[in-house]
Amino acid sequence: MMKLTKIPGGSQARRKRRGRQWAAGTALLLLTVLSLVYIRFDAAEFLLGIPTFLRFLFSDFLPPDPTNLQSYLKPVADTFIYAVIATFCSSLLGVCLALLMARTTTPHPLVRTVLRGLISFLRNIPFLAWASLLVVIFGVGTTAGLIALIVFGCGFLARLYAESxxxxxxxxxxxxxxxxxxxxxxxxxxxxxxxxxxFYSWTLFMFEINIRASAVLGLVGAGGIGALIKQTMDLFQYGKTSMVIAIMVAMILMVELMTNRIRRRLI
Amino acid sequence: MEPILTIQGLKKQYSAGTWGLNGIDLTVQPGEFIAVIGPSGAGKSTLLRCMNRLIEPTEGRITFLGEDVVCANKRELRSIRARMGMIFQHYNLVYRSSVLENVLHGRLGYMGSLAGMLGRYPEADKEEAIALLEKVGLENEVYKRADELSGGQKQRVGVCRALAQKPSLILADEPIASLDPKSSKTVMDAIHTNCREQGIACLVNLHQVDYAKAYATRIVGIKAGRVVFDGPSDQLTSDITQYLYEGKEDEMFHKAAI
Structure with a gap:
């Protein structure tokens, strides 16, 4: 039941809280405006750009061009397979790390501290940064992308598993x-x-993240469907780009549907 | 007869200088059924948990079947624990595993680490586990998941797990404190009958003096970390219980009424 007792000084406290809320709101607004000024955001340019954008969207980008559909099959399959392999490897490694990291199962507090530091370091490097770095090491291709996904997923999962x-x-x-x-x-x-x-829940979640992540890996030269996006755009074949994006969205939706179904079945 | 368990000058100091146990001396003969009574906070739980070192004692000696418990290394401690069954107030089962698996966990202490991890229990152990479950009236729940059972049934699984260890001593920490009177009786009967038949010594922490008197051959009264009474249950007079529960009289029976 709600308590309706009047607390002495209650209205004063409420006024104080309201004052704080106003101050916070104003500060946030001011910050946004200042940031817009700093990056020289031009509202006129944005508004004038809309027709150009729409023209681009409907004449160049749409409709999707399905001519090379068959050649897209392999990169799409690659993307899916990356996600499967990366999820599998990072979940196995993640469980081992999590058991060593969790307060309740760690063999020694020192192991916990060291691993937590290491994992948060790995996790806080964005995975595209990982991918770019690994492309330098392993060269353009699948290895770099796969390792980037595993390293990032491993850190991400280890932390979530450990908390669970x-x-x-x-x-x-x-x-x-x-x-x-x-x-x-x-x-x-x-x-x-x-x-x-x-474990099931977080691993399926990781799989969804990996599907999305592996789709953009190609942008930094690490293989998969993202490479197609970059390729077609570099050749100004925007119709093909939209086809690839459509396939990507369909794939992500299908994976989400699938993981939701598995999740319901398992839990 | 050689005692199976001797405790000498057992002390446990918690941080901040509070003493959970303040010099306990106790000897347990084979096959004895001992009730440990006393108000909450007297140190009953701490005493039981010091015996298998779930809690590390600060001072004192514990000897179990001629082996020093306090100085035992990892391997020795494991073998000591395997021969000491324990029953918990909150059952402490693995609720997502089957009833049978929970009983078989009692065998882990005797198995190689890897064989135990893989759950390669010998066929004979499985048959015995099922026999134990049949004996406590759980023959229809063997393959159910532990979380499907009622409180009383869960505790009977806990009893079976302890019995599966084929222990020389069972430590029961408030086994009926979370149960209704009817289940309490079933559980106490299960512990009592099995211990008597197999000659297992048993130390039971109890809140309820009436249960202690009904089942135990010997009663140990603990107050503020010291033994204040130790004798046959018919010698426990109301004067002594009153002294034991001084200021906490309401605890003597209230749990039984829930």
Missing amino acids: IEELDQDSMEALESCGATYGQRIKHAIIPQFLPA
């Missing part, structure tokens, strides 16, 4: 410890069964 593991009920761990179970046995029989729903 820390939230698990510790009672069954205690019970297995009292039976004389070893560390490995406790992890396998007390932690893993409880952790599975969160």
Whole structure:
């Protein structure tokens, strides 16, 4: 039930809170305006650009040009396969790292601290930055893109998994410890069964992210469907670009539909 | 007869200088059924958890079947724990696993680490686990998931897990504190009958003095981390219980009424 008791000084506190809200709102607005001025945003240019944009959209970009449809098949399949491999590898590595990282399952607090630092470093480098770096190392092609996805996914998943593991009920761990179970046995029989729903959920989520990510990898020369976008645009074949984008959207939607269905089935 | 468990001068200091246990001496003979009673916060749980070192004691000696528990290394401790079953107030089952698997967890302490991880339990262990479940009236729940059971059933699974260890001693920490009176009786009967038949010594922490008197052959009263009574259950007079629960009289029976 709501409490309707009048608290002495309540109206004063409310006025103070409202004042703070106004101040925050004004500051945010001011910041936005200043930023627009700083980047020399020209509203007139934007408005005048709209007709050009629409003309581009409807004459050059649309309709999608399906002439080379067959040659798109391989890059599309590549993108999908990258996501599958990357999700598989990063989830396996992620689980191992998460078990070493989670407060409740770490073999030693020092391991936890070191790994957490390392993982947050890996995770905070955007994956396109990873991809660009790895293209320099491995050359243009699939290897760089795949490794970029795995490295990024690994850091991302390890952190999420570790948090899920820390939230698990510790009672069954205690019970297995009292039976004389070893560390490995406790992890396998007390932690893993409880952790599975969160594992499925985060892994499927990672797969969706990986599909999107692997689609843009081509922009930095790391293979897949993104390479097609870049190629066709460089040749001013915008009709083909829109075809590739349409395929990409269809693929992402299909994957989302699929993961949602799997999620419902499993959890 | 050689005692199976001896505790000498056991102390446990929690941080901030508070003493959970303040010098406990206790000897357990084979096959004894001992109830440990006392108000909440007296140190009953701490005492039980020090015996298998789920909590590390600060001072004192614990000897179990001639082995030093406090100084035991990892491997020795594992073997000691395997021979000491434990039953918990909140059952502490793995709820997403089957009832049978939960009982088989009791065998992990005797298995190689890898075989245990892979769940390669010997056929004989599985048959025995099922027999144990049949004995406590859970023959129809063997393959159900543990979270499908009622509280009383869950605790009977907990009892079976402890019995599956074929222990010499069972430590039961408030096994019926979360149960209704009817389930409480079923669970206490299951513990009592099995311990008596198989000659397992048992230490049960109990809130309820009436249950303690009904089942135990010997009662140990604990107050503020010290043993204030230790004797046959018929010697526990109301004067002593009153002293034991001084200021916390309402705790003596209220749990049984829930």
